[in-house]
Amino acid sequence: MSAKKLRVVHYLNQFFGQIGGEEKADAKFSVKEGPVGPGVFLQKLLGEDGTIVATIICGDNYFSANLDRASEEALKLIEPFKPDVMFAGPAFAAGRYGLSCGQICKTAGAKLGIPAVTGMYQENPGVEIYRKDCYIVQTTNSAAKMTEALTRMVKVARNITSPVKNSRVILGDQIGRPSEDEYFPRDVLRNEYTEKTAACRGIDMLLAKIKGQPFVSELVMPKFELIPPPPPVKDMKSCEVALVSDGGLCPKGNPHKMSGRGNKVWCTYETPELFPEKGPLPEYDVVHTGYFPKEVLANPYRIVPVDILREMEREGIIGKLHPTYFCTSGNVTPNVVCQNMGEGIAAEIKNRQIGAVILTST
Amino acid sequence: MNLQIESIDIRELKQGAKTSVCDHVLTVNEKELEEVLLKGNRCLKGVDIHLVYPGDSIRIVNLMDVVQPRCKIDVQDADFPGFIGKMRTAGHGRTRSLRGVAVLVANPYTKRHYSAFLDMDGKVAELSKYSRMRNVVVIPHMADDVDERDFEDAVKVAGLKAAVYLAQAADGHPVDEIEHFNLHLPTLPHDNNLPRVACYYQLYTPQHDHNAVSDKCFYGTDVRNLLPTVIHPNEVLDGGVTGHQTIRSLDTYTIQNHGVIKELYRRHGRDLIFCGVVCGVANMEPIQRQRKAMMASNLIANVLGADGVMTVKAHGGMPHVDAGLVAEECEKLGVKSVVSVQPLVSQGSLADTAIFSSNLLDAVVVIGVPIERIKFTFKPERILGGSPDTKIFTPDPFIQVASDSVIDTEEFLIAGVHDQTCGESITVREY
Numbered sequence: 071m072s073a074k075k076l077r078v079v080h081y082l083n084q085f086f087g088q089i090g091g092e093e094k095a096d097a098k099f100s101v102k103e104g105p106v107g108p109g110v111f112l113q114k115l116l117g118e119d120g121t122i123v124a125t126i127i128c129g130d131n132y133f134s135a136n137l138d139r140a141s142e143e144a145l146k147l148i149e150p151f152k153p154d155v156m157f158a159g160p161a162f163a164a165g166r167y168g169l170s171c172g173q174i175c176k177t178a179g180a181k182l183g184i185p186a187v188t189g190m191y192q193e194n195p196g197v198e199i200y201r202k203d204c205y206i207v208q209t210t211n212s213a214a215k216m217t218e219a220l221t222r223m224v225k226v227a228r229n230i231t232s233p234v235k236n237s238r239v240i241l242g243d244q245i246g247r248p249s250e251d252e253y254f255p256r257d258v259l260r261n262e263y264t265e266k267t268a269a270c271r272g273i274d275m276l277l278a279k280i281k282g283q284p285f286v287s288e289l290v291m292p293k294f295e296l297i298p299p300p301p302p303v304k305d306m307k308s309c310e311v312a313l314v315s316d317g318g319l320c321p322k323g324n325p326h327k328m329s330g331r332g333n334k335v336w337c338t339y340e341t342p343e344l345f346p347e348k349g350p351l352p353e354y355d356v357v358h359t360g361y362f363p364k365e366v367l368a369n370p371y372r373i374v375p376v377d378i379l380r381e382m383e384r385e386g387i388i389g390k391l392h393p394t395y396f397c398t399s400g401n402v403t404p405n406v407v408c409q410n411m412g413e414g415i416a417a418e419i420k421n422r423q424i425g426a427v428i429l430t431s432t
Numbered sequence: 433m434n435l436q437i438e439s440i441d442i443r444e445l446k447q448g449a450k451t452s453v454c455d456h457v458l459t460v461n462e463k464e465l466e467e468v469l470l471k472g473n474r475c476l477k478g479v480d481i482h483l484v485y486p487g488d489s490i491r492i493v494n495l496m497d498v499v500q501p502r503c504k505i506d507v508q509d510a511d512f513p514g515f516i517g518k519m520r521t522a523g524h525g526r527t528r529s530l531r532g533v534a535v536l537v538a539n540p541y542t543k544r545h546y547s548a549f550l551d552m553d554g555k556v557a558e559l560s561k562y563s564r565m566r567n568v569v570v571i572p573h574m575a576d577d578v579d580e581r582d583f584e585d586a587v588k589v590a591g592l593k594a595a596v597y598l599a600q601a602a603d604g605h606p607v608d609e610i611e612h613f614n615l616h617l618p619t620l621p622h623d624n625n626l627p628r629v630a631c632y633y634q635l636y637t638p639q640h641d642h643n644a645v646s647d648k649c650f651y652g653t654d655v656r657n658l659l660p661t662v663i664h665p666n667e668v669l670d671g672g673v674t675g676h677q678t679i680r681s682l683d684t685y686t687i688q689n690h691g692v693i694k695e696l697y698r699r700h701g702r703d704l705i706f707c708g709v710v711c712g713v714a715n716m717e718p719i720q721r722q723r724k725a726m727m728a729s730n731l732i733a734n735v736l737g738a739d740g741v742m743t744v745k746a747h748g749g750m751p752h753v754d755a756g757l758v759a760e761e762c763e764k765l766g767v768k769s770v771v772s773v774q775p776l777v778s779q780g781s782l783a784d785t786a787i788f789s790s791n792l793l794d795a796v797v798v799i800g801v802p803i804e805r806i807k808f809t810f811k812p813e814r815i816l817g818g819s820p821d822t823k824i825f826t827p828d829p830f831i832q833v834a835s836d837s838v839i840d841t842e843e844f845l846i847a848g849v850h851d852q853t854c855g856e857s858i859t860v861r862e863y
Contacts, residue, residue: 240559240843240858241806247861258863259778259785261800261843268772268854269695269742272797273629276740276770277703279795280627288859289773289796292783331827332777359545360748361716364644402749402776404784432716 076120087127097129160189172200309425312392316400318358360401445566453602475586503599514652523666537591538817548679554810560848637714660728681850691855714751729761756788802844811837
């Protein structure tokens with residue numbers, strides 16, 4: 071662990087904090103100096119590397135009834151102790167306790183910028199909610215394995231705070247992979263050094279594949295859901311058509327604060343204002359770092375073809391151009407985020423009873 | 433084609449009256465180098481030359497390219513043909529190469545969104561191979577009334593010329609290593625037990641074309657409209673192909689030492705038969721993408737007669753789709769494929785980062801998350817290639833400048849960390 075002795079704050083519920091059982095689940099926050107309950111063994115594991123300076127205790131009901139309020143209260147109690155590391159629980163399979171541990175770790179981590187470690191059983195609802203925000207080591211569903219759980223938590227804390235650099239990851243701490251340090255994956259992709267170059271690994275894999283020998287791909291392709299295209303529009307002459315684009319074209323100033331990469335926002339603009347039929351066009355921004363926008367800025371209709379659709383409307387080829395343009399920026403946004411945005415846009419389009427959409431992309 | 437690369441290890445770099453290499457010490461007459469770079473280059477009104485060393489408290493910003501000093505031996509005007517040398521096929525004869533030293537060329541006037549940098553000490557020096565070398569920094573200055581893109585071309589030429597000038601100075605110095613790249617494609621064996629393996633090499637992607645003009649990267653021309661074609665791997669190693677006017681996990685140095693091509697050479701005749709390179713360009717629209725994937729796969733399967741292919745992508749996210757499609761078409765023609773990818777998000781699972789999917793593409797090499805966020809403290813005493821106010825890209829909406837002591841950026845903007853030609857020993861794991 072760090073050369074300096076770490077200051078540790080430990081969070082426990084009313085039961086492990088030795089206030090009482092379920093009848094005390096409404097207990098508000100209290101603070102005790104030094105370790106309490108499982109904290110005594112935690113202190114033993116930390117040894118000379120760290121000191122539990124305080125234990126924060128709260129009833130499960132009180133905390134889980136209003137997680138945000140409770141964690142703010144907790145933060146005020148934790149802050150004066152100036153901890154270097156936050157421990158919570160472990161919560162094992164206890165649902166309310168799991169949420170409290172996750173929430174307090176998330177808050178301490180984000181607001182105090184310190185590593186936070188807790189432990190839970192895989193089915194604890196806190197795992198899915200908080201595994202990306204803090205380190206949650208895997209425990210059994212029974213507090214009988216307290217020693218094992220705390221040992222794992224201390225191992226993770228030691229590795230995160232170690233001044234010794236892990237020579238395997240390019241950046242950062244000593245933390246092992248989730249399978250090695252027995253915590254739930256945090257959905258972070260990290261660069262690691264390998265023995266062989268990517269070229270060498272690739273050719274090894276290729277030769278195995280050619281020979282019909284087993285090989286391990288470094289990425290397993292996702293199975294994308296196959297979505298059958300909708301049936302053709304029967305009568306375009308009476309159909310209202312909307313334009314949807316992920317090209318990132320928006321009014322100057324990017325009012326909805328889309329990101330040019332990894333964007334998670336979709337928004338709408340009214341075409342009569344954004345693309346006035348008479349008079350000069352307003353100024354635009356292209357919020358998208360995946361292409362150089364010179365051609366689009368020179369003529370915005372290249373990406374949002376309002377001009378042609380207006381002509382088609384006048385000529386009676388389509389019933390109507392919907393006056394709202396649905397806008398987003400699609401550039402290295404993860405599939406799941408794209409799917410969420412798509413569902414949002416589709417719901418709105420359905421709600422407005424629009425007959426067809428044209429999607430333009432870059 | 434027979435190419436012989438004769439390497440000389442440079443152990444020290446210094447300024448002096450005569451540019452020369454003696455006893456592994458490269459001496460540079462900076463004034464003379466400046467004159468060489470200015471001669472005939474009307475886009476430049478001056479050039480600053482700096483020698484930088486590992487451990488220097490120096491940050492070089494606005495980096496446009498990194499070049500390994502190389503020159504042809506026994507033939508005149510033959511270096512980087514089409515760029516600075518006469519038009520000829522690159523890749524045969526003798527080439528001198530200096531190791532342990534690189535030319536870093538910066539464009540202080542760049543208006544590009546992303547611009548690379550390098551520190552000679554601190555955290556960056558732990559990561560970048562270039563921080564471990566002694567480097568000659570070339571900083572051209574723009575003459576009056578020069579177009580932005582013309583100036584970029586001139587900066588690139590200055591970097592290439594400097595590399596040739598330095599290598600030529602080592603004439604007569606004992607050679608530390610000779611590497612032979614001998615591959616006679618027309619007479620390769622077809623019937624022995626070794627599989628025939630090709631490389632599909634994406635030279636370029638036009639998606640980020642600055643001011644809608646493509647960078648020149650192939651015998652002095654841009655390749656925006658190039659259809660897939662067969663080239664000899666030596667052409668890539670020996671100056672027929674260069675980096676682009678931006679460093680994003682790729683520069684001339686990297687291409688001169690192309691990861692997959694060198695690996696295929698290393699194993700040629702032992703594990704496999706290296707049957708050639710098909711080069712292509714990423715595409716921005718689907719019909720063209722299909723046309724080029726069809727052509728590339730046909731060349732690989734039916735012209736080179738490959739049993740297997742490994743693909744190399746260029747720059748951004750979209751080129752993955754092209755590389756994936758080429759590999760898929762190859763598989764349909766019976767050629768086994770391995771695709772190299774760079775995830776472009778650093779959250780989620782690895783599968784989440786894939787931007788193509790095919791049952792046929794079951795072998796993928798992950799060559800690194802180039803956008804891995806990196807935050808480190810290092811306040812350099814000197815900034816070269818720009819000013820203390822030169823912006824350093826950060827993904828968050830705040831302004832970060834070269835003189836800031838804490839830099840918060842992404843790895844792909846540090847020259848010499850990632851390598852799209854697959855030459856680095858990096859992969860990605862889920863944490």
